Amino acid sequence: MARERTNDQMPDWSNYRGVLVFVEQRNGIAKNVSWQLLGAGKKLADKLDVSLMALVVGDQVEHLAREAVYYGADKVFLCEGPELKDYRTRPYSRITLKLIEEIKPEICLFGATATGRDLAGAIATHLPTGLTADTTELDVEPHPSRLLLASRPAFSEKMMATILCKQYRPQMATARAGVFQALPRDPGRQGEIVRIDNPMSEDQIAAKVVEFIEQRGGVNLEDAEIIVAGGRGLGGPEPFKMLQELADALGGVVGASRACVDAGWIKHEHQVGQTGCTVRPKLYFAIGISGAVQHTVGMSNSEVIVAINKDPNAPIFQIAHYGIVGDLFTIVPAITREVKKRRAAKLDPTAAFRA
Amino acid sequence: MLHIVVCIKQVPDSREIRIDPNTNTLIRQGVPSIVNFYDLHGLEEALRIKDQHGARITVVTMGPPPAEKSLKECISLGADEAVLVTDRKFAGADTLATSYVLAKTIQKVEQEWGPADIVFCGKQTLDGDTGQVGPGIACRLNLEQLTYVGKVVRVDPEARRVRVHRYLEDGIEVVETSMPVLITALKELNEVRRASLPGMIRAARYKPVTWTTADFPDIEVSKIGLKGSPTIVAKTWVPEARKIEGEMISGDTPEQIAEQLTAKLWESDLAEKLGWI
Ligand SMILES: Cc1cc2nc3c(=O)[nH]c(=O)nc-3n(C[C@H](O)[C@H](O)[C@H](O)COP(=O)(O)OP(=O)(O)OC[C@H]3O[C@@H](n4cnc5c(N)ncnc54)[C@H](O)[C@@H]3O)c2cc1C
Ligand SMILES: Nc1ncnc2c1ncn2[C@@H]1O[C@H](COP(=O)(O)O)[C@@H](O)[C@H]1O
Numbered sequence: 001m002a003r004e005r006t007n008d009q010m011p012d013w014s015n016y017r018g019v020l021v022f023v024e025q026r027n028g029i030a031k032n033v034s035w036q037l038l039g040a041g042k043k044l045a046d047k048l049d050v051s052l053m054a055l056v057v058g059d060q061v062e063h064l065a066r067e068a069v070y071y072g073a074d075k076v077f078l079c080e081g082p083e084l085k086d087y088r089t090r091p092y093s094r095i096t097l098k099l100i101e102e103i104k105p106e107i108c109l110f111g112a113t114a115t116g117r118d119l120a121g122a123i124a125t126h127l128p129t130g131l132t133a134d135t136t137e138l139d140v141e142p143h144p145s146r147l148l149l150a151s152r153p154a155f156s157e158k159m160m161a162t163i164l165c166k167q168y169r170p171q172m173a174t175a176r177a178g179v180f181q182a183l184p185r186d187p188g189r190q191g192e193i194v195r196i197d198n199p200m201s202e203d204q205i206a207a208k209v210v211e212f213i214e215q216r217g218g219v220n221l222e223d224a225e226i227i228v229a230g231g232r233g234l235g236g237p238e239p240f241k242m243l244q245e246l247a248d249a250l251g252g253v254v255g256a257s258r259a260c261v262d263a264g265w266i267k268h269e270h271q272v273g274q275t276g277c278t279v280r281p282k283l284y285f286a287i288g289i290s291g292a293v294q295h296t297v298g299m300s301n302s303e304v305i306v307a308i309n310k311d312p313n314a315p316i317f318q319i320a321h322y323g324i325v326g327d328l329f330t331i332v333p334a335i336t337r338e339v340k341k342r343r344a345a346k347l348d349p350t351a352a353f354r355a
Numbered sequence: 356m357l358h359i360v361v362c363i364k365q366v367p368d369s370r371e372i373r374i375d376p377n378t379n380t381l382i383r384q385g386v387p388s389i390v391n392f393y394d395l396h397g398l399e400e401a402l403r404i405k406d407q408h409g410a411r412i413t414v415v416t417m418g419p420p421p422a423e424k425s426l427k428e429c430i431s432l433g434a435d436e437a438v439l440v441t442d443r444k445f446a447g448a449d450t451l452a453t454s455y456v457l458a459k460t461i462q463k464v465e466q467e468w469g470p471a472d473i474v475f476c477g478k479q480t481l482d483g484d485t486g487q488v489g490p491g492i493a494c495r496l497n498l499e500q501l502t503y504v505g506k507v508v509r510v511d512p513e514a515r516r517v518r519v520h521r522y523l524e525d526g527i528e529v530v531e532t533s534m535p536v537l538i539t540a541l542k543e544l545n546e547v548r549r550a551s552l553p554g555m556i557r558a559a560r561y562k563p564v565t566w567t568t569a570d571f572p573d574i575e576v577s578k579i580g581l582k583g584s585p586t587i588v589a590k591t592w593v594p595e596a597r598k599i600e601g602e603m604i605s606g607d608t609p610e611q612i613a614e615q616l617t618a619k620l621w622e623s624d625l626a627e628k629l630g631w632i
Contacts, residue, residue, distance in 0.1 A: 086528075088530075089490075089493075089500045090499075093494075113523075113524055114502060114503045114521065114523045115523070117486050117487070117502070118490060120487075121450075121485075121489070122490045122491075122493065122494045122500065124450075124451065124491075125451060125491040125495060126494055128451055128585070129585055130449065130451065130585030130586035131485075131487055132586060133450075133484065133485035133486065133487060134484065154484065154591070155369045155372050155381060156369045156370055158372060158381075158593070159374070159381065159592065159594075160591065160592050160593070161588050161590070161591045162588070162589045162590040162591075163588055164586070164587045164589045165585050165586050165587070166585075166587060168585040177524075206499055206532045207501075207530055208531050208532070209528060209529070210529040210530060210531055211528075212526055212527070213526050213528075213529070214525065215526040215527065220524060220525070222524070251629070274370065282625055282628055282629060283620070283625060304620070304623065304625055305599075306616065306620075317601060317603075318599075319599055319601075322601070322602055322603075322604055322619060323602070323603045323604065324603070324604050324612055324616065325605070330609040331609045333609075334609035334610050334612065334613035335613040335616060335617065337610075337613065338613040338614055338617045339617060342617055342621060343631065346631060
């Protein structure tokens with residue numbers, strides 16, 4: 001990242017217009033981050049008064065092109081073929097590059113996932129243009145500058161930096177999963193779907209995907225919208241079952257402090273914090289966690305934090321939106337029961353009266 | 356014999372960087388410089404390939420002269436040659452300008468010591484934290500690209516194929532491709548060895564090969580350093596420690612507490628965002 005230059009004139013970019021979002025998928029199922037990016041892209045496109053475009057690449061993925069429209073795209077480019085079933089850098093970057101050169105979007109967004117980073121890194125070099133990694137805030141300056149204000153955490157999340165790309169187009173960014181808000185899916189929405197060709201055939205592609213070993217058992221804390229995390233206050237591995245029940249009732253996943261991981265109560269993949277995962281779910285339960293800074297750096301950006309601790313002076317209460325002083329062993333099961341009741345009431349509104 | 360190039364970067368250990376609460380600036384003083392740890396896993400994998408098949412390993416870095424220390428560390432671990440590319444004109448480079456210089460460097464390394472079969476980079480750096488330099492180099496040198504590699508299953512020097520496991524968010528992808536290839540390393544790839552005594556002795560005497568812009572007659576100055584960097588840091592700030600008007604929830608029984616908490620959550624805008632109502 002370079003420092004700001006002075007007195008630079010911006011070239012004429014009037015032939016670059018519109019916002020393009022790359023839709024990531026596996027086996028015909030889109031990654032949530034793709035719809036979140038369409039949500040973010042829509043705001044930028046509206047502010048610039050241009051259209052929001054999406055690119056869908058894969059094998060038998062026409063339905064995703066329609067989904068992209070439901071999630072806000074005005075125009076979707078669709079490239080299908082059996083050789084495009086799995087993501088591979090060469091064909092995918094060739095297709096994306098060719099499209100960018102043809103339609104000249106002013107902004108291109110990719111998920112900050114392994115695939116999105118792999119693809120965007122190759123394309124930005126080829127074009128060439130600037131690419132901002134891992135953004136968590138996106139905005140644009142209005143016409144005439146139309147600059148993308150891409151902001152991202154720096155120095156292990158301790159600082160934020162806003163990055164601009166003045167001298168090149170398109171302006172590219174990868175954006176973190178779980179940060180931006182998808183628009184509500186609207187199956188009545190209309191949009192244009194344009195088919196494009198794949199310029200590469202199988203024999204021109206050296207890389208072969210031999211196998212994909214899906215890891216369903218693994219937790220995906222980074223993408224989780226709800227995390228129910230436990231600390232040393234749980235006292236052992238058993239009570240994590242109780243946390244799992246609350247997580248299941250809410251549709252979330254279980255996290256943990258390092259103290260529990262070190263004690264061997266739960267696997268490291270559940271650990272939140274400096275030496276674990278950095279998360280920003282919409283809802284975070286800190287249960288029997290004191291709130292050491294090494295833990296809170298990994299979760300303090302959660303939208304809503306609920307803390308349950310028997311010690312009223314526990315530091316976790318300083319960052320909690322809702323604090324409960326009390327014994328977790330009685331409070332957590334009570335919350336689980338209440339959550340189940342409320343969610344059942346949504347599915348069957350009369351249930352509330354019968355409960 | 357295989358020729359493996361490993362790209363390493365000396366970085367401040369950003370985990371140790373703190374913010375001065377009064378000035379809101381980074382306290383860099385006393386922050387140790389280390390070899391970006393993902394890069395060490397790349398070097399370790401290169402050393403394992405060398406142990407198994409025989410290989411020549413060249414380590415390269417672009418950075419200020421003190422980065423020599425990191426190169427010596429790589430020599431002590433078993434690298435054959437180390438190259439420091441250093442010049443004021445390279446300063447201020449973003450990932451695009453960095454990958455340009457590193458690609459030029461690797462080409463020059465190839466002229467000196469033969470074509471590279473495998474290039475290792477780290478998954479990302481602790482300071483830049485982008486993971487973009489690896490794909491950038493692969494693109495410029497027209498290498499095959501395997502990112503987020505957590506395991507090298509097989510390197511076949513005869514068939515010139517490599518098979519790896521890429522660790523993705525939702526699982527492991529087993530993928531095979533041809534050399535020359537650029538691989539970006541995760542920490543799951545291996546356990547980094549300790550330097551041997553002969554290695555340390557060699558490192559103490561070793562002087563890294565040093566190149567400046569003068570050693571690259573065809574380098575385009577418009578593509579290096581600050582000038583060659585499309586991205587500009589317009590502003591930095593310290594996110595405000597959130598001041599939360601936290602609300603304590605109390606009640607006589609756990610049921611009362613649970614009822615109150617869920618009522619608050621269901622009344623907030625969370626409920627709609629999470630599809631509860
Ligand atoms: C270099 C370094 C890196 C680290 N990285 C991490 C990291 O990534 N993640 C991390 O989490 N930590 C990390 N730590 C450790 C961190 O400093 C703390 O030690 C750890 O977070 C404490 O975990 P805890 O809150 O579960 O345990 P404790 O601090 O022991 O807190 C337990 C809490 O449970 C409460 N409690 C007990 N019984 C009950 C009950 N019945 N009902 C309600 N409340 C109860 C207690 O009042 C107490 O507040 C790191 C430390 C270092 C030095
Ligand atoms: N200045 C540099 N010199 C050598 N290698 C580098 C340099 N910058 C980045 N790299 C390599 O590229 C990887 C990714 O870096 P980054 O894109 O900055 O996250 C690092 O892990 C290194 O292997």
